[in-house]
Amino acid sequence: MPNALPVLVGGSIAIDNVKTPSAEANNLLGGSASYASLAASYFTDPVHLVGVIGNDYPPEHLAMLQQHGVTLDGVDRSEGDSFTWSGEYFQNMNDRTTHHVAVNVLEDWKVSLGKDLAACPVVVLANMAPGNQLEMLEQCTAPNRFVLADTMDLWIEIARDSLEEVMTKIDLLLINETEAREYTGTTNLVQAGALLRAKGPRYVVIKLGEFGSVLFGPPEMNHGLFRCGAFPLHEVADPTGAGDTFLGALAGYLASLGSTDYSFSQIRDGVIRGTVMASFTCENFSTRRIENLGEGDLLRRLEIFREMSCW
């Protein structure tokens, strides 16, 4: 990656406790920005992580991220307890229940970027309060920056106005199917994609879980659409963070291209990489699988995925 650009990834950094029908694990690395930054690190260098942790945050998680080229200068350390999420997945691995969320240090967090970080040309607003996403964006200084953002149902419900403002300032929105339908009030995905694009972002990716995703772009490009499947898995161990991984890999891939003037095919190729990287995340708890990807693992799976999807 001779001209690879750095990526700035802001979002939550959490301690996760996860239960599935077959296993359980606690004190895991969690949070939208953790997954996204680690995933991005497979494509570009450096990746700057922005978030806040408490005084109880497991140092081994931070060390692992650093080993992957993720910098921690943008991570605030607060006196409180870390943001914690405890949840459980049931038989079909799509339904999940949140047993407990402790917002803790996230409550009063204000994003503050140093000069170097603020100048990053590729910016990821991973899932966090739209207020924090706006704070972060306002500090960004790169003239031709490309901004990718994720959101969730909670923000559509309680922070819709801020979210609408975020929408006017980003280049690509990642959102899941249910949220897209809820946000736009339509059940037709093609219409939902168009309505979301009308709010601001040039590109919208609607995630369909095990059924893949749809990329929407300007109508004059590739009929305005790319339909991506999901990499089929014989077993899903823990889908937590799959969407965040997708976002990070997509952003990291784009950054690796060396300029932010992306074509539809480049965004599409990023979506494909996001999809494949997310499939690895689902194969073990937390980031365990994507911490240990071998050189050829991603390339091999990309090739298999192409053979399974193209004709």
Next chain:
Amino acid sequence: MPNALPVLVGGSIAIDNVKTPSAEANNLLGGSASYASLAASYFTDPVHLVGVIGNDYPPEHLAMLQQHGVTLDGVDRSEGDSFTWSGEYFQNMNDRTTHHVAVNVLEDWKVSLGKDLAACPVVVLANMAPGNQLEMLEQCTAPNRFVLADTMDLWIEIARDSLEEVMTKIDLLLINETEAREYTGTTNLVQAGALLRAKGPRYVVIKLGEFGSVLFGPPEMNHGLFRCGAFPLHEVADPTGAGDTFLGALAGYLASLGSTDYSFSQIRDGVIRGTVMASFTCENFSTRRIENLGEGDLLRRLEIFREMSCW
């Protein structure tokens, strides 16, 4: 299609009454075999329809099928009333409620094939009672025939033993997602595909509605899998018969190849054509859209679909 083979399509021939959130239509051409035979007629010739109708069956529906090269020699005419289905779709066009089913002439129907029809090398067992599917199969005489079958939740519940027998005698099963999960008792699609193949058919296609389908084949071919999207539609007028259309177009395409020794890529190409043909069915009530496909309509949409799906 110089060497195109004839196709035999058995199943229900119905009168449908359909209501959607925006419109309503009655006395429509319906039934699994009607859609499947019409769809097949775009690929091969002749298509022999097998089923039963009552003395009240609208003659214009039969005339339309004949104009498309569908023969009616295998259609029994009974003294009773025709099989009738009345249903309603709601806002998201995926949920539907059956208001009324009148089995009528289907109740006592026994399949009886003439010698010519029995010799057909490509056989479609569209959705009907597994008992009727077995009756039809027992009369088939072509030595290297390729048999495709569809089924539905009702038969999994009330005729499981017969369905299991059907499974041992077919080459390709088409089944929808919910039914596949119910039939195999697993929530993982990849596992469901493998479990269904273990029951007999070399190929299994699991339909995912608006999310497309997955083709499963022998593990040594293309990783055992092809993941097909659905053609994205801005509006779905009436999805009734989309699965039957898919099956008919797949069978018709295979028959057009001139021999029944199909490769994985040929089955895959049939799945793609089934997908695109089914998208036309969804654009109007009943078979209205696929009755009037122009020469280039299918080819043009196939090309757009490839551009939207491949990289």
